Amino acid sequence: MSVIQQILDKKIVAVVRLENYDRAVDVARALVAGGVNVLEFTLTGQGAIEAVSATRKALGDAACVGVGTVLSPEQAEAAIDAGAQFLVTPALRKQVIATCVKRQTLILCGGFTPTELLEAHEAGAEMVKVFPAQSGGPSFIKNVLAPMPFLKLVPTGGVSPENAHEYLAAGAAAVGIGGNLVSNKLVAAEAFDQITATAQACMDAVHKHS
Numbered sequence: 248m249s250v251i252q253q254i255l256d257k258k259i260v261a262v263v264r265l266e267n268y269d270r271a272v273d274v275a276r277a278l279v280a281g282g283v284n285v286l287e288f289t290l291t292g293q294g295a296i297e298a299v300s301a302t303r304k305a306l307g308d309a310a311c312v313g314v315g316t317v318l319s320p321e322q323a324e325a326a327i328d329a330g331a332q333f334l335v336t337p338a339l340r341k342q343v344i345a346t347c348v349k350r351q352t353l354i355l356c357g358g359f360t361p362t363e364l365l366e367a368h369e370a371g372a373e374m375v376k377v378f379p380a381q382s383g384g385p386s387f388i389k390n391v392l393a394p395m396p397f398l399k400l401v402p403t404g405g406v407s408p409e410n411a412h413e414y415l416a417a418g419a420a421a422v423g424i425g426g427n428l429v430s431n432k433l434v435a436a437e438a439f440d441q442i443t444a445t446a447q448a449c450m451d452a453v454h455k456h457s
Contacts, residue, residue, distance in 0.1 A: 250332050250353045251373055253311050254285050254401075254421050258453045259411070260335075260355070261446070262315060262403060262425030264289045270434050271298035272305045277439040278429070279309050281446025287335050287423070289315040290322060296329045303330045313353075320346040327352050335423075337378055339363045344370045355401050355423075359383075361391050364398055374399045374420060381405025385417035392418040408445065408452040415453060424449055 254260060261283045263274055268288060275286055286302070288295040295314060302312050313333035314326035323334055323346040333353040336343050340356065347354035348371040356372035358364040359379070367375045377388065380402030388400055402414045403423030411422050428445050 250285075250311055250313075251399075254333075254353075254374065255399075257283065257285055257450075258415060258421045259283050259285065259449055260313075260401065260403070260421060260423045261286045261428055262289065262335075262423045263287060263429050264315075264425055265292045265429075265434060266431055268292050268294035268298035270437075271295075272302050273437075273439055274429055274434060274442065275302045275306055275310050275312070277442040278446045279306060281443040282450040283428070283446040284309060285311045285313070287313045287315040287333075289335075290318075290326075291316050296325055299326065299329045299331050313355075317343050319343065323347060323352075324350070335376060337376075339367050341366075341370045344372050347371070357403075361395070364391060364400070365395060368395075368398055374401050376400075376423060377402040377419075378423075379404030380414065380422075385410070385413040385419075388414055388419050389417040408448045411449060411453050412455075422453070 314331040315335035317334045320342045323343045327350045335355045337357045339358045355374045355376045356367040357376040357378045358367045364375050399420035401421045406422045406424050407427040
């Protein structure tokens with residue numbers, strides 16, 4: 248299954264935003280145990296690139312691992328070289344899209360206005376991340392898709408197990424769930440069972456409505 252098919256099938260991208268990625272493999276195992284197997288490690292934390300290689304080695308095909316908060320082509324190249332299966336940007340970064348197209352790697356390029364979302368798509372982003380999603384809510388997704396139904400939108404920011412299905416009902420292709428699923432606090436407390444339980448709750452919430 249291609250990466251885009253996995254995301255469209257699972258409908259959840261776990262945004263793992265940690266200060267330090269020492270326990271990335273444990274976090275990945277906990278998420279996969281709960282049914283969430285598409286994970287994004289963000290470059291805002293230390294060791295994110297190394298965590299990609301370690302997680303792919305440890306979990307193989309059980310997890311689909313990407314890198315987020317990619318702002319430059321150099322960061323994109325480094326992440327892909329480390330084995331990232333997809334990249335995510337927080338904003339419209341056309342040079343990053345170009346790098347991903349060249350390297351045949353899926354990109355979820357961030358955007359917020361209808362113009363940015365369309366420009367990301369036209370530049371070659373197969374999926375477009377709507378960020379910060381909570382600023383517009385599910386109705387924003389629905390309104391954007393009315394004239395542009397071809398966009399595969401992935402709202403991220405403020406999405407939780409409680410509201411994820413509302414975004415999908417509005418037409419989102421998938422959702423990105425971050426702090427409501429994995430937090431520094433939970434990882435520091437080694438509460439991996441809790442991460443698994445929340446992942447399971449997210450999957451239930453998303454798939455019982457579909």
